[in-house]
Each structure stands twice: as structure tokens, then as C-alpha cells.
Amino acid sequence: xxxxxxxxxxxxxxxxCTYAAADTAGVSRMQQPPNVLPIxxxxxxxxxxxxxxxxxxxxxxxxxxxxxxxxxxxYNSGNHRTAKRIPLLRNLLxxxxxxxxxxxxxxxxxxxxxxxxxxxxxxxxxIRALGPLSQGVTE
Amino acid sequence: MATLIIDGQEVHAEEGQTVLEVARANGFExxxxxxxxxxxxxxxxxxxxxxxxxxxxxxLETSCTYPARDGLVIKTKSPPVIEARAVILGLLxxxxxxxxxxxxxxxxxxxxxxPFPVEDPEEKCILCGLCVRxxxxxVKADVLNFSQRGIERRVGxxxxxxxxxxxxxxxxxxxxxxxxxxxxxxxxxxYKEKPLGPTAAIWVPSxxxxxxxxxxxxxxxxxxxxNDRTEGEIADACGVCQMVCEAGAINFDQQDEVVEVxxxxxxxxxxxxxxxxxxxSQYSYGKSPNIxxxxxxxxxxxxxxxxxxxxxxxxxxxxxQVAIIHCVGSRDHNAHEYCSRICCMYSLKQAHLVRDKTxxxxxxxxxxxxxxxxxxxxxxxxxxxxxVVMIRxxxxxxxxxxxxxxxxKGEDANLGRLVYVDVDMVVLSTAIEAPxxxxxxxxxxxxxxxxxxxxxxxxxxxxxxETNTGGVFLAGAAQAPKDVPDTVAHAGAAAxxxxxxxxxxxxxxxxxxxxxxxxxxxxxxxxxxxxxYTAISFIEEDNVxxxxxxxxxxxxxxVAACPAGAIEALHFTDEQIVAQIEGxxxxx
Numbered sequence: 001x002x003x004x005x006x007x008x009x010x011x012x013x014x015x016x017c018t019y020a021a022a023d024t025a026g027v028s029r030m031q032q033p034p035n036v037l038p039i040x041x042x043x044x045x046x047x048x049x050x051x052x053x054x055x056x057x058x059x060x061x062x063x064x065x066x067x068x069x070x071x072x073x074x075y076n077s078g079n080h081r082t083a084k085r086i087p088l089l090r091n092l093l094x095x096x097x098x099x100x101x102x103x104x105x106x107x108x109x110x111x112x113x114x115x116x117x118x119x120x121x122x123x124x125x126x127i128r129a130l131g132p133l134s135q136g137v138t139e
Numbered sequence: 140m141a142t143l144i145i146d147g148q149e150v151h152a153e154e155g156q157t158v159l160e161v162a163r164a165n166g167f168e169x170x171x172x173x174x175x176x177x178x179x180x181x182x183x184x185x186x187x188x189x190x191x192x193x194x195x196x197x198x199l200e201t202s203c204t205y206p207a208r209d210g211l212v213i214k215t216k217s218p219p220v221i222e223a224r225a226v227i228l229g230l231l232x233x234x235x236x237x238x239x240x241x242x243x244x245x246x247x248x249x250x251x252x253x254p255f256p257v258e259d260p261e262e263k264c265i266l267c268g269l270c271v272r273x274x275x276x277x278v279k280a281d282v283l284n285f286s287q288r289g290i291e292r293r294v295g296x297x298x299x300x301x302x303x304x305x306x307x308x309x310x311x312x313x314x315x316x317x318x319x320x321x322x323x324x325x326x327x328x329x330y331k332e333k334p335l336g337p338t339a340a341i342w343v344p345s346x347x348x349x350x351x352x353x354x355x356x357x358x359x360x361x362x363x364x365x366n367d368r369t370e371g372e373i374a375d376a377c378g379v380c381q382m383v384c385e386a387g388a389i390n391f392d393q394q395d396e397v398v399e400v401x402x403x404x405x406x407x408x409x410x411x412x413x414x415x416x417x418x419x420s421q422y423s424y425g426k427s428p429n430i431x432x433x434x435x436x437x438x439x440x441x442x443x444x445x446x447x448x449x450x451x452x453x454x455x456x457x458x459x460q461v462a463i464i465h466c467v468g469s470r471d472h473n474a475h476e477y478c479s480r481i482c483c484m485y486s487l488k489q490a491h492l493v494r495d496k497t498x499x500x501x502x503x504x505x506x507x508x509x510x511x512x513x514x515x516x517x518x519x520x521x522x523x524x525x526x527v528v529m530i531r532x533x534x535x536x537x538x539x540x541x542x543x544x545x546x547x548k549g550e551d552a553n554l555g556r557l558v559y560v561d562v563d564m565v566v567l568s569t570a571i572e573a574p575x576x577x578x579x580x581x582x583x584x585x586x587x588x589x590x591x592x593x594x595x596x597x598x599x600x601x602x603x604x605e606t607n608t609g610g611v612f613l614a615g616a617a618q619a620p621k622d623v624p625d626t627v628a629h630a631g632a633a634a635x636x637x638x639x640x641x642x643x644x645x646x647x648x649x650x651x652x653x654x655x656x657x658x659x660x661x662x663x664x665x666x667x668x669x670x671x672y673t674a675i676s677f678i679e680e681d682n683v684x685x686x687x688x689x690x691x692x693x694x695x696x697x698v699a700a701c702p703a704g705a706i707e708a709l710h711f712t713d714e715q716i717v718a719q720i721e722g723x724x725x726x727x
Contacts, residue, residue, distance in 0.1 A: 010723065010724065016587070016607055017587070037723035037724065042692075042708070042711060045696035046698060046699050046711060047699060048698070051716065051717070055720050058720050072587060074694075077696075081696050081700065111588065111589045
């Protein structure tokens with residue numbers, strides 16, 4: 001684990017809650033490291049398990065899936081699917097040789113810009129501790 | 140119809156009327172103590188006696204019980220009547236020498252001193268039975284009745300003991316002509332002392348209420364309370380309001396009803412609620428009736444309010460010093476962190492009203508004066524010129540002193556030292572907050588809420604009226620604390636945005652919808668139950684799922700779930716997203 005390791009984290013953010021929170025965090029000039037690479041989706045329910053696996057294969061060290069709080073989904077129940085899929089996928093990740101801690105699901109509403117910064121910073125810390133995800137090496 | 144002659148004047152009477160009713164309807168004055176238009180006449184006080192001449196024979200009769208028959212000749216002020224009333228008033232005054240209403244009536248008939256020996260100078264009850272009839276006929280609680288006979292006769296509950304039969308409605312105290320009955324506030328409940336005193340069970344919320352009609356507080360109304368506590372056995376108690384309402388507007392059976400309307404747009408203007416200052420104990424709210432909120436001050440200074448607009452203390456005196464504390468519950472990490480925006484200006488207005496209506500000294504404890512609007516700074520200047528003392532620093536604590544005075548402590552930041560002032564009245568400029576049921580409204584319309592609890596607009600700068608739900612707009616304090624001009628402007632914007640949408644007559648939907656590649660679709664129906672909008676239907680003859688583009692909102696839940704990868708979300712296709720992922724990860 002080199003000191004100069006900079007984790008590359010892909011964050012899937014739903015258009016209505018987390019993407020807005022990230023936007024607000026930026027507008028409010030909240031300090032955050034550039035390790036989080038945002039991908040906007042309309043709903044966290046759009047994020048399929050294959051998509052997460054492809055992201056790891058493409059070289060991400062960690063994947064964050066973020067959406068509205070349960071009950072606040074713009075599409076009423078889209079995040080209910082996410083809430084089922086992501087924990088299930090976490091269980092399967094170790095079979096693929098990936099530490100499940102590299103995938104995290106978090107609910108961040110549009111009003112929670114400080115929480116967005118907090119969640120991402122914490123996740124960056126986790127990934128930094130885990131080190132780079134080396135292709136072909138089982139963790 | 141009967142025709143009578145009263146004091147030489149011919150009058151007409153309806154069937155069933157009494158002489159008293161006919162005489163009063165025609166403007167003849169007859170004194171009474173035990174008469175009430177909503178109760179059966181009883182003839183107890185005997186003050187209403189008149190001379191009735193029937194078939195040439197003259198008699199003294201109580202007019203409240205005597206039927207107004209055809210051909211009667213009535214004299215209300217003849218010498219025998221005056222003489223008899225004077226004797227009756229002499230007897231009443233001897234029984235109750237210190238009751239103002241009897242003293243005044245006696246004086247009218249020339250009696251200044253009790254003509255008979257006084258047994259108990261504190262006696263107030265004249266045994267007129269008005270309370271007994273009220274309790275029996277109207278309240279139907281049957282708590283009060285006469286007991287004993289002759290000189291032992293008195294009014295009270297059975298065995299003169301406390302009874303659970305009494306519902307504490309207070310009707311007996313209101314009808315009692317001599318003030319002989321008092322309500323004892325033993326238990327809290329609906330008679331919990333309010334800073335502005337108890338209110339009737341039927342009232343108009345405010346003179347400015349729209350629609351300006353009275354509402355019945357069913358928790359306090361005698362009819363509803365009796366109906367509830369006897370589980371419908373006594374369903375027709377009281378009803379005085381219904382009897383006196385000439386328009387017949389009172390309907391006790393009226394229920395809340397659910398009205399369903401189809402609409403194209405919705406404006407959410409659910410407003411705010413006042414924060415309860417009892418949550419911060421340092422302000423001692425509730426510990427003295429003279430510590431009131433700004434809203435209660437508005438009730439007090441309202442010309443249609445209980446004091447007819449006079450600014451008075453709970454004991455009826457005029458205040459000599461008034462303190463107004465700003466930011467109670469606002470800009471406070473223990474309550475709301477935001478600024479409620481309206482309090483500075485309403486506090487200044489209230490200071491101005493106190494200076495205008497009384498000679499009281501006014502002390503304003505403020506942190507910052509946010510006189511932000513057009514003409515506001517000028518008003519602030521004017522209030523200062525009116526002699527209001529401005530103390531820069533939040534009022535830290537209100538202490539109720541043993542003599543009832545209120546000590547307001549705080550820091551004067553300009554002087555850099557702690558100060559206190561003893562006042563008669565404290566007005567707390569309390570925060571405004573999102574209504575307690577804002578969560579349900581948010582869930583109903585798919586709205587999100589900001590950290591402060593108010594509904595979130597689509598964009599804080601560029602889209603302050605729209606929400607993230609198409610066709611739903613925000614107006615006024617539902618979005619954030621606002622004063623009246625800002626609310627009017629915001630509401631006008633919401634109305635015009637709604638009209639613009641309706642005027643178009645059609646909506647443009649986002650092109651980001653899901654489409655099914657029917658060649659790949661295996662007809663497994665996984666997607667159908669997932670769709671929150673039932674936008675996907677299964678086409679039996681082709682054995683494929685098909686998306687209704689008008690219903691689809693493009694969330695992509697079905698796309699992620701399709702085992703065959705047959706559904707694509709336009710503008711968010713797998714290919715596009717993967718390209719983005721690879722693009723961002725190309726960063727080294």
C-alpha cells in the first residue's frame with residue numbers, strides 16, 4: 001500500500017436526491033477530495049448488479065450507490081429495489097474476489113450536502129485503508 | 140293572533156307567547172332576574188309582575204308565565220305594580236345586600252337600604268332556579284337542584300358534595316344573575332388557564348377569518364361533550380346557539396367530508412405553524428399569564444379581540460413596562476437554526492402598538508435587527524424615535540418574581556455587560572416552523588424537504604417556485620419563512636406558473652423513458668411488478684412487455700432488473716453509462 005495511492009471511486013447518484021446534494025455541496029464550497037467520480041442516474045434503482053461489477057472491472061477501487069431515503073424516492077419505490085439489490089450483491093462480491101467493503105449503499109437526500117461530504121470522505125478513508133483493487137488478486 | 144293592550148298601546152301576539160315576550164318585543168321594559176329566553180319560565184324572582192285586567196277584573200301576575208291571550212289589558216307601570224316590585228326588591232336586597240345588580244334595581248325603585256334584617260351579608264343566591272333549569276333543560280347533566288324547604292331552601296348538587304355528574308361546563312355561572320356560582324379550577328383539562336382566559340365553545344377564529352363564520356370546539360361544546368360521555372344517550376343537550384341563530388345556520392350533524400376533484404396542477408401553500416416556546420424553559424412561558432407569544436399579543440391588540448384592542452395584563456391593569464424578546468426559537472442551536480425572518484418587523488410593530496395604545500416603556504431585546512424590506516429600515520428608525528429602548532443582545536432568561544413582576548435578563552452587547560429589567564408583560568417573538576404534518580404532505584405530493592423542515596424548491600436560485608414533481612408548485616411560507624409581501628410575490632409566481640402549464644393544455648414529457656427491445660424480451664414479466672407507475676403492460680398475443688411512454692418517468696428500475704437485458708433507458712443506456720464509467724476511470 002503506497003503512500004501515494006489515490007483511490008478511484010465511482011459514485012452512482014440518483015438525479016433527485018444525492019446528485020442535488022452533491023451539487024449543493026459544490027455550490028456551498030464544501031471541501032472534498034477529488035477521488036469520487038460521479039455518474040448520474042435517474043434513480044438508484046437503475047444501477048444493476050452487472051453495472052457495479054463492470055465498474056470494478058473497469059478499474060474502480062470502490063463503488064458508492066447513493067439515492068433518496070426510503071420513503072422519499074422520487075419514483076415512490078425505486079430505491080426499495082436498490083435496498084434489496086446492493087446488500088445481496090455485497091454478499092456475492094467476495095465470490096468475485098472483491099472485498100464487500102468496497103461497495104457501499106448510502107441514502108443522502110438533496111438537503112443533506114454535509115452528509116454527502118461526510119459519507120464520501122468516510123468511504124475514501126475506507127478504500128484508502130483497503131488499498132488498490134488489484135486485478136486478478138483475491139482479497 | 141291575539142290582540143292585547145299594553146300601557147294603552149295595541150299590540151299583537153303570536154300563538155304561545157307570554158305577556159313578557161310580547162311586551163319586550165314591543166319595547167316595554169319589565170325587569171327580570173330569573174328569566175332566560177331559552178328556558179321554561181319559572182316565575183321565581185317575581186320582579187316581572189304586571190297588572191293584568193281580564194274581563195274587567197285586575198290582578199297582579201308574573202308576566203313571564205302569563206299567556207298573552209286575546210283581549211288582555213296590561214299595565215306595566217301602574218302604582219300597584221311599582222309598589223309590589225318595591226316590596227319584592229326590598230326582600231331581595233335584605234337577603235342579598237351586596238349584589239350589585241339587586242342594589243341597582245332597588246335604587247331604581249327608591250330603596251337604598253335593606254328594609255328587613257340582614258341574615259348573611261355575603262349571601263348572593265336569590266333561589267331563582269335559573270342554574271337548576273339550565274343544568275336540567277340545556278346541559279341535561281341534572282347536577283344542580285333545590286334541597287330543603289322554606290328558609291332552609293338552597294341550591295346545589297346532591298348532598299352538596301362534589302359529583303362526577305358535573306361536566307364543568309360553567310353554564311350555571313354564566314346564567315346566574317347575581318354571580319353566586321363560581322367554577323373551581325381543580326383539574327386542568329379544557330379549563331386549563333390560558334394566558335388570555337377561557338374562550339367560549341363557539342367562536343370566530345378572528346375578525347379577518349375567511350370565511351368569517353364561527354366554529355364549534357367539539358372538545359368544549361356542552362352538546363358534544365354530553366353526547367360523547369354518555370355514548371349518545373344524551374344527544375340533545377344545550378343547543379342554545381342553534382335556538383338563537385335566526386339564519387338556522389348551525390347544524391350539529393355536519394361532518395368533515397372528503398371532496399375529490401380532478402386537477403391539472405397543484406399549488407402547495409400549507410404555510411407554517413408557531414413554535415411552542417414552552418420547549419425552552421428559560422423563557423418561563425406558561426409560568427405567568429403575562430408572558431405571551433407574539434401571536435397572543437396580536438389577539439390582545441386586535442380590535443375584535445377579548446379586550447377590544449386594549450393592551451392589558453391578565454388582571455386587567457395596563458402594563459407599565461413591556462419587554463419584547465426577539466429570536467425566541469430562531470437562530471438558536473437548541474431550537475431552529477434558521478432566521479424566521481418575520482419576527483424583527485412584527486416585534487417592532489408590536490412595540491409601536493404598545494407605545495401608541497399605552498404609556499408603557501418598551502424594551503426590545505434583539506440580536507440583530509433584520510429590517511430588510513422596502514420601508515422597513517425607515518419604520519425601525521421611527522420606532523426608535525417613539526422612545527422604544529433597544530437592547531442589543533438576546534433576552535437570556537425570564538424570571539417570574541414573587542410579586543408577579545417579570546425580570547428579563549440578558550447581555551447588552553453594546554455596553555458589554557449583563558443587564559436586567561423588571562417588566563409587567565413579556566412578549567416572546569417566537570419562531571415559525573414547518574407544520575407538524577409537513578411530512579405527510581411531502582409524501583402525498585412527492586416533495587422533498589430542506590434541513591429546516593420546509594418544502595424544498597427545485598433550485599434555490601433559479602427555480603424557487605417549482606418542485607421536483609411536475610405540476611406541483613410552492614407558494615409562501617410552505618417553502619421557507621416569508622413576510623407578507625414576499626408571500627404575495629411568491630404566490631403570484633406559483634399561480635402564473637400553474638396557469639402557464641394549464642394554458643398549454645399539454646405537457647412535454649422527458650425523452651428519458653424506457654423502451655423494450657421486443658426481439659430480446661422473453662416475456663418473463665419481471666419488469667411489470669417493479670414499475671412504480673404501472674407503465675409496463677404485458678401484451679399476450681406477442682408475448683412481450685411494452686412500455687407506455689406517457690406513463691413512464693424514466694427511473695430505469697426495470698432496466699436494471701431485466702434478466703434478458705431487453706429494456707433500455709433512453710439517454711441512460713447501459714452503453715452510455717459504461718462509457719461514462721470508463722471515461723472517469725481513465726483519470727490517473
